[in-house]
Amino acid sequence: MRPLSIALAALIGCGDVKEPSDSAGSVDSTDSTDSADSDGETDEGADSSTDESTGDDTSVNHPPELDLPESGSPREDRPFSIDFEVSDPDGDFTRVWVTGLPPGATWDEPSRTIRFGADFTQGGRSWTVQVSASDGELTTTGSILLEVQDAVTPPAPVVVSSEDFGAWTRLTLEQTTDAFLDSAERAGRTFRAVVTVPNHSHSVPVKVALHGYDGVADESGWEGEYRINPEDPENTYWWGYYNPAGHDVPPYTQRRVLHLLDWVLRTYPGADPERVYLSGASMGGAGAATLGLVHARHFAWVESTIGQMIPANHRPSRLEQLSGIWGTPAEGLPADGVRSVWDYQDLTWVIGGVDEARDQFVFTKHGKDDPTIHFGAVVHPSPLTGMSWYEAAQDERLGHYAVWDEGGHGSEDPLLGGEWWHAGWNPIYDDTAWLRRDRAFPAFSASSVDDDPGDGTGNGRVSWSDESGYAADVATPGDTGWTGDIAGAIGRSLRWDSGGVVDTFERFEIPLKVLDGEGGEPPAAGYPTTGDKLDGAPPVTVDVTLRRVQAFRCMSGERILWQLGDASGTIVAVLDGVTVPALPLTTDWQTLTLTRESFP
Numbered sequence: 001m002r003p004l005s006i007a008l009a010a011l012i013g014c015g016d017v018k019e020p021s022d023s024a025g026s027v028d029s030t031d032s033t034d035s036a037d038s039d040g041e042t043d044e045g046a047d048s049s050t051d052e053s054t055g056d057d058t059s060v061n062h063p064p065e066l067d068l069p070e071s072g073s074p075r076e077d078r079p080f081s082i083d084f085e086v087s088d089p090d091g092d093f094t095r096v097w098v099t100g101l102p103p104g105a106t107w108d109e110p111s112r113t114i115r116f117g118a119d120f121t122q123g124g125r126s127w128t129v130q131v132s133a134s135d136g137e138l139t140t141t142g143s144i145l146l147e148v149q150d151a152v153t154p155p156a157p158v159v160v161s162s163e164d165f166g167a168w169t170r171l172t173l174e175q176t177t178d179a180f181l182d183s184a185e186r187a188g189r190t191f192r193a194v195v196t197v198p199n200h201s202h203s204v205p206v207k208v209a210l211h212g213y214d215g216v217a218d219e220s221g222w223e224g225e226y227r228i229n230p231e232d233p234e235n236t237y238w239w240g241y242y243n244p245a246g247h248d249v250p251p252y253t254q255r256r257v258l259h260l261l262d263w264v265l266r267t268y269p270g271a272d273p274e275r276v277y278l279s280g281a282s283m284g285g286a287g288a289a290t291l292g293l294v295h296a297r298h299f300a301w302v303e304s305t306i307g308q309m310i311p312a313n314h315r316p317s318r319l320e321q322l323s324g325i326w327g328t329p330a331e332g333l334p335a336d337g338v339r340s341v342w343d344y345q346d347l348t349w350v351i352g353g354v355d356e357a358r359d360q361f362v363f364t365k366h367g368k369d370d371p372t373i374h375f376g377a378v379v380h381p382s383p384l385t386g387m388s389w390y391e392a393a394q395d396e397r398l399g400h401y402a403v404w405d406e407g408g409h410g411s412e413d414p415l416l417g418g419e420w421w422h423a424g425w426n427p428i429y430d431d432t433a434w435l436r437r438d439r440a441f442p443a444f445s446a447s448s449v450d451d452d453p454g455d456g457t458g459n460g461r462v463s464w465s466d467e468s469g470y471a472a473d474v475a476t477p478g479d480t481g482w483t484g485d486i487a488g489a490i491g492r493s494l495r496w497d498s499g500g501v502v503d504t505f506e507r508f509e510i511p512l513k514v515l516d517g518e519g520g521e522p523p524a525a526g527y528p529t530t531g532d533k534l535d536g537a538p539p540v541t542v543d544v545t546l547r548r549v550q551a552f553r554c555m556s557g558e559r560i561l562w563q564l565g566d567a568s569g570t571i572v573a574v575l576d577g578v579t580v581p582a583l584p585l586t587t588d589w590q591t592l593t594l595t596r597e598s599f600p
């Protein structure tokens with residue numbers, strides 16, 4: 001059939017481009033075609049008329065035909081897939097888009113397959129998946145009902161006490177385990193947890209807080225969010241322990257955390273499943289990052305501080321403790337039947353090896369004079385991947401914002417103080433650059449104002465210690481033994497307007513800028529600025545990768561046009577996303593617009 005200029009027409013801004021109707025089985029002429037008609041001005045595609053009246057009467061176009069199953073029944077903890085046939089009576093190339101998938105499910109357009117590994121908390125829920133097949137002019141839509149069978153049913157947590165603080169209530173719970181939340185011979189134990197609940201029913205975020213080594217559940221509450229505080233009294237590093245029956249190391253502790261989250265989401269309608277975030281420091285930092293990446297489908301954001309990102313790189317005393325729980329790294333007991341428990345928590349591997357992980361946004365903070373989780377946690381290479389956390393996050397174009405300074409294990413940098421890197425940006429609560437599980441966001445990498453964390457070697461001031469690395473005195477500025485900038489950040493000052501996101505099949509828009517706000521000059525030469533003051537001069541060039549895209553999904557190899565202000569270009573989509581390189585961002589909002597170069 002006739003080639004269309006949908007993408008070009010959209011690029012030059014001729015009216016709204018709407019999604020096709022989502023009513024099941026309907027056929028519509030897409031509004032984008034009308035948009036092209038109404039303008040007629042296209043650049044190099046100008047010869048490809050989209051005006052119906054110029055069509056040859058004998059060449060009537062027919063809509064694509066969808067042969068969809070009405071429903072599917074994935075079972076918890078088992079792989080599931082549905083593929084279906086799409087054809088076009090005219091032989092037109094047909095694109096097929098899918099929206100409304102369950103969290104964690106994927107759509108593989110080339111093979112027209114939906115894949116879904118439902119986890120044990122997703123049973124008993126259903127999703128209506130919308131399917132749209134378009135030949136560029138006519139669109140056929142349909143839907144598939146996915147009803148997940150509830151096959152894994154651990155005992156529900158039980159509230160054992162409740163204290164009312166006026167605006168919120170603190171609940172103490174007991175989690176009794178079964179042979180899924182514990183090994184068979186330990187099943188039936190109870191674990192304590194604390195959940196705080198606002199005394200209102202408005203929809204608010206949910207914070208899952210993981211304590212540090214030998215810690216206990218936090219008991220603070222706030223009416224602005226639900227707070228979930230599980231406990232890991234055996235210091236399994238929020239993972240699990242050796243199971244003699246299977247000769248493996250299942251993630252029992254992770255399961256308990258997810259089970260508690262699921263109970264809160266099912267019990268309290270005000271607990272917003274799209275705004276669940278993880279927070280933790282030290283062991284809790286490692287636990288939050290691991291849970292938030294391996295099970296990214298459940299979390300909108302991860303706040304992970306002073307945590308080891310690569311378990312095999314722990315200091316000797318921690319390796320010894322964890323080897324007693326997981327087996328040694330050399331033994332490599334399996335976590336998931338395939339991979340060693342040590343490798344499965346190696347986050348440099350996870351962000352490449354677990355597909356859903358790359359849709360996460362992770363904040364990290366570490367200290368160069370931290371003697372406990374020394375700075376090697378983020379700059380030393382993984383024995384598995386050869387990459388450090390910072391390198392892997394950049395390389396995989398993960399949504400991440402990393403800061404470091406000369407602080408210790410939670411203690412502040414002596415010159416910069418605490419939280420010097422911003423004036424309070426929290427992407428769950430921010431009015432502009434906010435994160436939700438169901439909204440696209442830009443993952444930034446290769447920013448021109450990124451600082452240098454060093455390469456994990458020493459600068460000669462401190463001799464190496466297997467336990468504390470090159471950490472020096474926290475109270476003394478400038479004496480750290482690690483190479484690189486004493487303090488700095490990766491991905492700082494970069495902002496987007498979540499409310500301005502346009503995410504349709506044909507078009508993607510997101511306003512971007514560099515923040516230069518309230519803050520201070522560097523306290524000494526070689527230090528970063530403080531607060532929201534931009535550390536450098538705009539424009540800031542940065543690579544932008546689209547994450548959590550809902551409708552504007554691209555096929556590997558597909559050519560995409562982008563435009564930002566006067567800059568524009570063409571990029572080729574890769575399997576797991578679209579990256580626009582070296583965008584020049586200024587302190588003014590500019591909208592990044594992406595459209596498809598052609599259809600097909």
Ligand SMILES: [Ca+2]
Nearest residue numbers: 062090092135
């Ligand atoms: Ca057709």
Ligand SMILES: [Ca+2]
Nearest residue numbers: 120123152153
């Ligand atoms: Ca279940």
Ligand SMILES: [Ca+2]
Nearest residue numbers: 473474476479
């Ligand atoms: Ca120091």
